[in-house]
Amino acid sequence: TQLLEQSPQFLSIQEGENLTVYCNSSSVFSSLQWYRQEPGEGPVLLVTVVTGGEVKKLKRLTFQFGDARKDSSLHITAAQPGDTGLYLCAGDPSNTGKLIFGQGTTLQVKP
Amino acid sequence: ETGVTQTPRHLVMGMTNKKSLKCEQHLGHNAMYWYKQSAKKPLELMFVYSLEERVENNSVPSRFSPECPNSSHLFLHLHTLQPEDSALYLCASSQDAHRGAYEQYFGPGTRLTVT
Numbered sequence: 001t002q003l004l005e006q007s008p009q010f011l012s013i014q015e016g017e018n019l020t021v022y023c024n025s026s027s028v029f030s031s032l033q034w035y036r037q038e039p040g041e042g043p044v045l046l047v048t049v050v051t052g053g054e055v056k057k058l059k060r061l062t063f064q065f066g067d068a069r070k071d072s073s074l075h076i077t078a079a080q081p082g083d084t085g086l087y088l089c090a091g092d093p094s095n096t097g098k099l100i101f102g103q104g105t106t107l108q109v110k111p
Numbered sequence: 112e113t114g115v116t117q118t119p120r121h122l123v124m125g126m127t128n129k130k131s132l133k134c135e136q137h138l139g140h141n142a143m144y145w146y147k148q149s150a151k152k153p154l155e156l157m158f159v160y161s162l163e164e165r166v167e168n169n170s171v172p173s174r175f176s177p178e179c180p181n182s183s184h185l186f187l188h189l190h191t192l193q194p195e196d197s198a199l200y201l202c203a204s205s206q207d208a209h210r211g212a213y214e215q216y217f218g219p220g221t222r223l224t225v226t
Contacts, residue, residue, distance in 0.1 A: 004153075033214070042115070042201050042217025043154075088154065097142070097209040098167060101154040 003027060004089055006102035013079055014110050021074045021105045023089035030095055032072045034063055037086040037104075046074075079109045113137055117202050117218035124192065125226055132187040132221045134202030142208030143185040144215065145177060148199040160185060161208035192225045199223070 005024045013019055023032065031050040035043035047056050049065035049072060056063045060083075062075040076083055089102045115136045124130050136143060145157040159167035160179040174196075176188040185202055199222050203215040 041219050042203070043215075044217070045214045048214070090154075097205075097207065097213075098156055098159065098169075099215065100156070103151070103153045 003093060003100050004091060004102035006087075006089060006105050008105060009103065010106050010108075012108040012110065015080055016078050017109075019076050019079060019107070021076075021087055021107070022071065023073070023102050024071045025091070025093075026070065027093045028069050029091035029093055030069070032065060032069075032089055032091045033099070034072070034074055035088040035090060037088060039085075043086075043088055076107075079107075081109045081111050083107060084109050115202060115204055115216050115218035117200075117221050119221060120219065121222045121224075123224045123226060124189070126192060126194070128192075129188070129190040131189065132200055132202075132223075134185040134187075134218055136183055136185075136202075136204040136216070136218075138204055138216060140204040140206055140216070141182055142205045143179060143182070144203040144205070145185065145187055146201040146203065146217075148201055148220070150198075154201070158187075159208050166208055189223075192223075194225050197223055197225045 007022045031048055033048045034046045037043040047063045052069045053067045054065045060077045064073045087105045090099045092099055118133045141162050143160045147155045156169050157171045158177045163179045174191050178186040199220045201220045202218040205213045205215045207213050
């Protein structure tokens, strides 16, 4: 059973388009994190959302935590080729410090 | 050196070989982790160390043997691996092993191929 489901798994878009990536669970999380992983590198944290309903913005990236703290979304406005990578959501369902990860969304932005 | 470093970056080994992966963190963190990243599967937590003590072994086969001699260094000793163990092995560190909200800093990984 996958605790964190990400969708879509793959996304290929043209530069300038908008997109949204979803991270869903039936479990409640005290916080969720979003990471981006580029080829040949490890994941890098983009944001941590901790409050139900919270919205955080990071330049062209907007992150939202669901009111019930079971889901999150990442919206990218006017995507650029530099946004290409694997986007991972992660959370600690048991509050023991052990993160579980979604299977990731591979984003390709074509120039 | 800054952040989290891993060596080697690539490793090809036969099923009868013994090799070790090395991880070093320069962030003054207290917790270190080994993860396995396989194609089309989520990142899998393997081991967690907090202040050099192993606090989690996520049902990992005994052919993987971790070692944490101090809070800055972490090793993963490999022996008699199987082809399905081929994957990207990622090391990470964080300030505290018991708080999942803390950011985890990842190394670049070791791409392991078992032949």
